[in-house]
Amino acid sequence: GENVEQHPSTLSVQEGDSAVIKCTYSDSASNYFPWYKQELGKRPQLIIDIRSNVGEKKDQRIAVTLNKTAKHFSLHITETQPEDSAVYFCADQRSGGSNYKLTFGKGTLLTVNP
Amino acid sequence: DGGITQSPKYLFRKEGQNVTLSCEQNLNHDAMYWYRQDPGQGLRLIYYSQIVNDFQKGDIAEGYSVSREKKESFPLTVTSAQKNPTAFYLCASRTGTANTGELFFGEGSRLTVL
Numbered sequence: 001g002e003n004v005e006q007h008p009s010t011l012s013v014q015e016g017d018s019a020v021i022k023c024t025y026s027d028s029a030s031n032y033f034p035w036y037k038q039e040l041g042k043r044p045q046l047i048i049d050i051r052s053n054v055g056e057k058k059d060q061r062i063a064v065t066l067n068k069t070a071k072h073f074s075l076h077i078t079e080t081q082p083e084d085s086a087v088y089f090c091a092d093q094r095s096g097g098s099n100y101k102l103t104f105g106k107g108t109l110l111t112v113n114p
Numbered sequence: 115d116g117g118i119t120q121s122p123k124y125l126f127r128k129e130g131q132n133v134t135l136s137c138e139q140n141l142n143h144d145a146m147y148w149y150r151q152d153p154g155q156g157l158r159l160i161y162y163s164q165i166v167n168d169f170q171k172g173d174i175a176e177g178y179s180v181s182r183e184k185k186e187s188f189p190l191t192v193t194s195a196q197k198n199p200t201a202f203y204l205c206a207s208r209t210g211t212a213n214t215g216e217l218f219f220g221e222g223s224r225l226t227v228l
């Protein structure tokens with residue numbers, strides 16, 4: 001099937017350290033790769049995204065990199081803070097005509113220890 | 115106040131009964147999605163719709179049905195054919211005119227089958 005594999009499933013870091021979450025996809029037609037953050041008891045929210053024609057994108061402490069050849073993309077969080085603790089989901093989007101199917105990975109539970 | 119509203123927030127159902135989850139948005143979004151969230155499984159796509167009167171099956175559509183008679187509404191029916199319906203269901207919407215864009219999620223509906 002067409003899956004997005006996400007690793008690791010859990011990640012624990014000390015405050016101030018960096019965190020990296022990696023996702024791989026299988027369909028070369030995938031063209032859009034967003035990352036969502038879901039805090040406990042809340043709805044998922046977009047934190048950063050990248051299109052297939054871009055290799056890297058940064059927004060303050062958050063960055064996403066895309067390697068189209070290897071079919072993987074990664075989320076990088078620097079100088080982690082306790083409020084970064086949440087479940088992070090990667091996703092990829094394939095287009096089929098006018099239909100845009102957005103498929104998520106299984107999520108990574110990030111815990112930032114003070 | 116624009117947003118996406120799901121109801122009910124909690125729902126209990128007896129085995130063999132169908133149940134319909136409501137999803138309404140006033141964001142003027144073309145595209146709407148239904149995801150199911152289970153622990154350790156991430157967000158799995160059930161159905162999605164890019165325009166009114168059109169929808170596509172996602173990765174786990176069996177035992178579910180949807181309709182898209184109005185742009186604002188995308189109800190999900192969990193039928194008795196769904197083998198394991200107890201889960202947290204998330205509805206989302208976004209603009210459908212481009213193949214990128216933030217997915218706005220509702221607060222979710224938690225269905226428990228007794």
